[in-house]
Amino acid sequence: MENTVFIADQGTRYGRKISDTFLANSFRVISTRVETSVKTENSDTNDSRLVSIKWNCFSPFSSKNIILGLRPHQDIKYNVIIFSSSSADKNTPLYLQNQSEIQKLLDYSLRSQILITHDLIAELSRQKSSYLFLVLENSESENPCRGFLKSFINSILADQDNLNVTVNAFEAGKETPEAFADYFYSTVQDKAIKSKGKWFRQFQMPSFLNSIPMPGSR
Numbered sequence: 185m186e187n188t189v190f191i192a193d194q195g196t197r198y199g200r201k202i203s204d205t206f207l208a209n210s211f212r213v214i215s216t217r218v219e220t221s222v223k224t225e226n227s228d229t230n231d232s233r234l235v236s237i238k239w240n241c242f243s244p245f246s247s248k249n250i251i252l253g254l255r256p257h258q259d260i261k262y263n264v265i266i267f268s269s270s271s272a273d274k275n276t277p278l279y280l281q282n283q284s285e286i287q288k289l290l291d292y293s294l295r296s297q298i299l300i301t302h303d304l305i306a307e308l309s310r311q312k313s314s315y316l317f318l319v320l321e322n323s324e325s326e327n328p329c330r331g332f333l334k335s336f337i338n339s340i341l342a343d344q345d346n347l348n349v350t351v352n353a354f355e356a357g358k359e360t361p362e363a364f365a366d367y368f369y370s371t372v373q374d375k376a377i378k379s380k381g382k383w384f385r386q387f388q389m390p391s392f393l394n395s396i397p398m399p400g401s402r
Contacts, residue, residue: 186233189262190254192216192300193239198321198356199266201365207231209369214257216250216300218292241296251303262372263314265301267337268321269293269329278328293329298336305340308349315350315377319368322356344381352376354384 187210194203194215203213216239237253240246254260269289278286301318308314318337323330337353344351354371356364367386376384 186210186212186259187261188212188214188257188259189264190214190257190260191264191266192250192304193218193266193268194236196266196268196321198268198319198361198364199264201361202264202266202319202368203234205365205369207233211261212259214254214260218296239296239300241292244295244299247296247300247303250300251307254307261315263304263308263316264319265297265304265316266319266321267293267297267333269323269327269333289329293327294332297333301336301340305347305349305351309347312348315372316352317368317372317376318351318353320353320355322358341381341383350377350380352379352382352384357385357387359386 189206189211191199191203191206191213192215193199194213195217199215203215206213212233212235214235214237217236218239218241237250239250278289281289305316308316318340320330320334320337334355340347340351341353354364354368354376359367364386371384376382
């Protein structure tokens with residue numbers, strides 16, 4: 185039986201590369217696809233192991249229907265949610281963008297991603313034997329939504345002991361989406377499935393440096 189990974193959403197900058205990496209390592213990929221201008225990547229693969237599910241991020245019922253549709257797939261090994269806060273206009277501060285673009289960003293980056301996380305955790309907790317990885321993309325521009333999403337992820341990790349699913353998080357840095365996808369795949373396989381409630385980053389300050397006081401600090 186093939187190992188399967190569920191990815192929401194495959195159309196983001198990092199989601200596309202993560203999907204390609206799992207496919208290259210003989211996984212079957214079930215992924216959501218959001219049709220909105222917020223998205224920046226389009227899939228051009230014809231791999232039969234890639235199953236795409238349309239996700240209407242403007243409907244509060246869409247995420248629940250997606251999660252219910254996963255029940256027949258008993259071979260899902262990993263579940264991945266990509267948290268993206270990229271707006272269509274990357275050169276204009278959020279407060280200067282028109283209302284329609286702000287609404288699209290809030291609907292996708294906040295409401296839809298929170299709802300699908302809520303519904304997926306509820307479903308995985310029912311199964312009591314699954315891995316969930318939350319991936320925070322590196323925003324291409326300053327965006328207040330990213331700070332909120334990071335706090336949202338932190339709240340889930342802090343509540344890990346009350347969940348029946350193993351949850352870890354990854355934060356992308358300055359590396360390319362391709363490099364991050366390779367790091368994500370290898371870390372999931374080698375380390376993350378043995379941990380819970382932990383952040384993983386490809387480039388981190390050595391722990392001993394954290395104890396060294398910086399000039400002007402107390």
